[in-house]
Amino acid sequence: MMNQMTKQPKTPTLPRGYRLIDLSRDRDIETFDITAWAFAFEAQEKFAECFLDMYPWERGRGIEIADPSRGKVGALVAAHSSHALHMKVPGGTSIPVSGLTWVGTHPGHRRRRLLTTMVADHFERSRARGEAISILxxxxxxxxxxxxxxxxxxxxxxxxxxxxxxxxxxxxxxxxVRLESADIDRHAPIVEAVQAARLRPGSLSEIPEGLFHEHFLDLEGERDGFERLRMLMIYDGETPKAYALFQRKDRREYGNPKGIVKVNLWGSVSAAATHRLWTVLSDLDLMDVTEAGKIALDDPLLHMIIDERSLTSTVRDNLWLRILDVKAALEARGYEADCDVTIELTDARLPDNAGVWRIRVDGGTAEVTRIGDVGDPADLGLSIQELGAAYLGGNALESLQNAALVDERTPGSLHALSLAMRSPVSPVSNISF
Ligand SMILES: CC(C)(COP(=O)(O)OP(=O)(O)OC[C@H]1O[C@@H](n2cnc3c(N)ncnc32)[C@H](O)[C@@H]1OP(=O)(O)O)[C@@H](O)C(=O)NCCC(=O)NCCS
Known part of the structure; x- marks a missing residue:
């Protein structure tokens, strides 16, 4: 539930000559066209058909031209939508979040604050639905x-x-171990079962149908030399414990096999299954290297490897998180230690988040109360961005303070809240959207 808002967020300031609209399937061709323009993908017919199944139409929003000085009145020039997702938070519960997606502005209308308007619109609508967090x-x-x-x-x-x-x-x-050619009807329930059992903060525990269509998309002619999509499943008895959607590509160097295994989507819920999954994926005949992403910074795989240098890796941004309702978001997650700390929070875009909040944690759950305005005394000072960065336990508040992004005013308060907000395991989202 949303808390009682004391100040209303700013209404989106739509640039002159444009209007915000709901997008429904009857604008499908235009929506696809704008998205193809924004993301520079080939608007081939086959993909357009699949896009219809992938796009979350019930939450689609667009911006169209309202004034002839901008172009043809009624033409769609920007679009976005969001998925209704459920995400694991520290403490193991799953909460409804809004997953911003398919955001694009036609190149001919860029840098006129259309994205800015769409994000404000997304915030307002997500909050109205009771989603305290937006992720992307x-x-x-x-x-x-x-x-x-x-x-x-x-x-x-x-x-x-x-x-x-x-x-x-x-x-x-x-x-x-079971290996099959990927089939959305047969394999989506396996993915669903494994995802529901994952505890790692950031994991999606329920997956909307459109996302399955996105991840099982496998168009002939779009494979870039890779084989059709395959599904690896690891079972303990009848219970699925891990899965991977992957494709191989045959390559030769001087006649020697140097194939690549590309892992598009994977998840595991036990150490034994993780072990078996990567053992199988890295030992497919004629293949030389296995490439994968969405691996948590402390994934069990990294602890199991004997020769650390047999794996090369890069670290990248995974999940961006925006707190839309401070009280609801902070009260929804679990905590690792008790504390009683006040924070002065700044939030330029959602003013009712800004102010002084008291966070009292007792026995792993928090009671969060707004007790003052920006400028009033508080133990710590930080912005909504830093609170979002720390929310899943992936960044200790102390490390953010080392970067001068958190201001400790009462000695000891930073350590207390930082300890409470940490997560025993690193967060990661293993399903993109
Ligand atoms: C990114 C995109 C949506 C921006 O749309 P837009 O309508 O031009 O954005 P706005 O005019 O509202 O810009 C808002 C701010 O973001 C900045 N910005 C926009 N695109 C940016 C980019 N790629 N990198 C860094 N900053 C960017 C703008 O400079 C502006 O900054 P300001 O607030 O300091 O003035 C648009 O360029 C696009 O469709 N890009 C291709 C698809 C894409 O990347 N989508 C995002 C998917 S997550």
Whole structure:
């Protein structure tokens, strides 16, 4: 539930000559066209058909031209939507969040604050639905901080050499391996079952149908030399414990096999299943390297590897998180330690978030109360972006203070809140949207 707002957010300031509209399936061709313009993808007919199944129409919003000085009245020039998602938060519960997606402005209408308007619209509508948090994957990572999104989770992208050597993990050998060509009807329930059992903060625990269509999309002619999509499943008896959607590509160097395995989507819920999953994926005949992303910074795989250098990796932004309702968001997650701390929070875009908040944690749950305005005394000072970055436990408040992004005014308060907000494991979202 949203808390009682004391100040209303600013209404989106729509630039002159444009109007905001609901997008429904009867604007599908235009929506696809704008999205293709924004993301520079080929608007081939086959993909357009699939896009219809992927796009969350019930939450689609657009901006169209309202004044002939801007172009043809009624023409769509920008669009966005959001998925109704459920995300695991520290403490193990799953909360409804709004997953901003398919955001695009036609190149001919860029830099006129259409994105700014759409984000404000997204905030307003998400809050009205009772979603206290917005999350996103950024196409370009420099865009979203200005809107108060904090980088809540980072991921590793790895290249694993053939036959990676892992420490023995009890139970791994006893698991059953199934390999099939990917089929959305047969395999979406497996993905769903594994996701529902994941505890890691940032994990999506329920997946909307459109997202399945996105991840099982496998158009002939779009494979870039890779085979059709395959599904690996690891079972303990009849219970799925891990899955991977992957594709192989045959390559030769001087006649020697140097194939690539590309893992598009994967998830696991036990150490034994993780062990078996990567053992199978890194030992497929004719393949030389396995590439994967969405690996948490402390994923069990990283602890199992015997030769650390058999894996090369880069770290990238994973999940950007924006707190839309401070009280609801902070009370929804669990805490690792008790504390009683006041924070002075700034939020330029949602003024009712700004002010002094008291966070009292007792036995793992928080009671959060607004007790003052910006400028009133508080133990700590920080912005909504930093609170978002710390929310899933992926960034300690102390590390943000080391970067001068959190201001400690009462000695000891930073450590107390930082300890309370930490997560025993690093957050990651393993399903992009
Ligand atoms: C990114 C995109 C949506 C921006 O749309 P827009 O209508 O031009 O954005 P706005 O005019 O509202 O710009 C808002 C601010 O973001 C900044 N910005 C926009 N795109 C940016 C980018 N790629 N990198 C860094 N900053 C960016 C603008 O400079 C502006 O800054 P300001 O508030 O300091 O003036 C548009 O360029 C686009 O469709 N890009 C391709 C698709 C894409 O990347 N979508 C985002 C998916 S997550």
């Amino acid at each position: 994957y950024a196409a370009e990572s420099a865009i979203y901080q200005r809107f108060g999104y904090g980088l809540a989770a980072r991921e590793r992208r790895v290249r694993i050499k053939r036959r990676v050597k892992l420490r023995p993990i009890p139970g791994s050998e006893a698991l059953t």
